[in-house]
Amino acid sequence: MFPSFLPAAASQLTESESIALAQSIQSQAIATPLTRQPITTTYAHLGSGGTPILLIHGFDSSILEFRRLLPLLAADNQTWAVDLLGFGFTDRLAGIKFSPSAIKTHLYYFWKTLINQSVILVGASMGGATAIDFTLTYPEVVQKLVLIDSAGLRGGSLLSKLMFPPLGYLATEFLRNPQVRDRVSRAAYKNPSLVSVDALNCAALHLQMQSWSQATIAFTKSGGYSAFRFKKLSEIKQPTLILWGDSDKILGTEDAKRFKRAIPQSQLIWIPDCGHLPHLEQPKITARHILEFRG
Numbered sequence: 001m002f003p004s005f006l007p008a009a010a011s012q013l014t015e016s017e018s019i020a021l022a023q024s025i026q027s028q029a030i031a032t033p034l035t036r037q038p039i040t041t042t043y044a045h046l047g048s049g050g051t052p053i054l055l056i057h058g059f060d061s062s063i064l065e066f067r068r069l070l071p072l073l074a075a076d077n078q079t080w081a082v083d084l085l086g087f088g089f090t091d092r093l094a095g096i097k098f099s100p101s102a103i104k105t106h107l108y109y110f111w112k113t114l115i116n117q118s119v120i121l122v123g124a125s126m127g128g129a130t131a132i133d134f135t136l137t138y139p140e141v142v143q144k145l146v147l148i149d150s151a152g153l154r155g156g157s158l159l160s161k162l163m164f165p166p167l168g169y170l171a172t173e174f175l176r177n178p179q180v181r182d183r184v185s186r187a188a189y190k191n192p193s194l195v196s197v198d199a200l201n202c203a204a205l206h207l208q209m210q211s212w213s214q215a216t217i218a219f220t221k222s223g224g225y226s227a228f229r230f231k232k233l234s235e236i237k238q239p240t241l242i243l244w245g246d247s248d249k250i251l252g253t254e255d256a257k258r259f260k261r262a263i264p265q266s267q268l269i270w271i272p273d274c275g276h277l278p279h280l281e282q283p284k285i286t287a288r289h290i291l292e293f294r295g
Helices: 008-012 016-024 069-074 100-114 126-137 159-161 167-176 179-186 197-208 213-221 253-260 283-294
Strands: 028-029 039-048 051-056 081-083 119-124 142-148 239-247 268-273
Touching: 008 100, 008 197, 016 039, 016 069, 016 197, 016 283, 028 100, 039 069, 051 069, 051 126, 069 126, 069 283, 081 100, 100 126, 119 126, 119 283, 126 142, 142 283, 167 179, 167 213, 197 213, 239 253, 239 283, 253 268, 268 283
Parallel strands: 051 081, 051 119, 119 142, 142 239, 239 268
Antiparallel strands: 028 039, 039 081
16 A cells, blocks of 8 residues: 555555565655745664664655665665655645745755654755755754765756746656656666566656646756855865766766865765666665665
């Protein structure tokens, strides 16, 4: 049985990792200063012991992108994954400004409500920019930082230029198009055979959540995450692990080296035969490096 708050299309998932993670998703009403009404937030929590590992997904995604990584980490450590404000299966309440600042505030109150101890924060793609922003604002919360093919060195989005009526709606309908999502997925993987029907269903399930289009438009209109300056990145004091697919066609590979130069206590490890999604394409290697970094 899948949780009742998931779209009915969850029944179309076919791969064991996808089904298991979807069935384990929980929800919690999180009180924040963003609105008088608590925000029903979806998350997964598996494993026990050790410093909590908290996984942050990428743009227009959900915790289902960690379906292969989370169980591997949870076999040896308590591991959390959360759907960010405006994304995944977390409620998109009217009146909230879906922006990096709001995402950061919501993430802090999620952490404070359910975890409330220092974490190893893992951010993938846009989730890396979220993790950097969170670490700089709440350094006491983050014990160590892991960036997986992270955004954060390039600001803005081409979509932001289209986010006014009626083009905002048309832009999100473009993102919703199955053929578009298939092309994006094929660009993200080095091995295109991983772009299965199940993978596409995982990547699109959250599109059926109420107000997905409005929240996506609002976040993109906010400007998304600006590029972090090297001086700002140098303020990160936590030990930082940079994991990067050696064949990333989405962000390329130069940003990995730039992050390594900018963040003082950082190490860079290349994930072999891998595109933009090491946690999906090479989950065993990715999990091993994170657990070794945990210490």
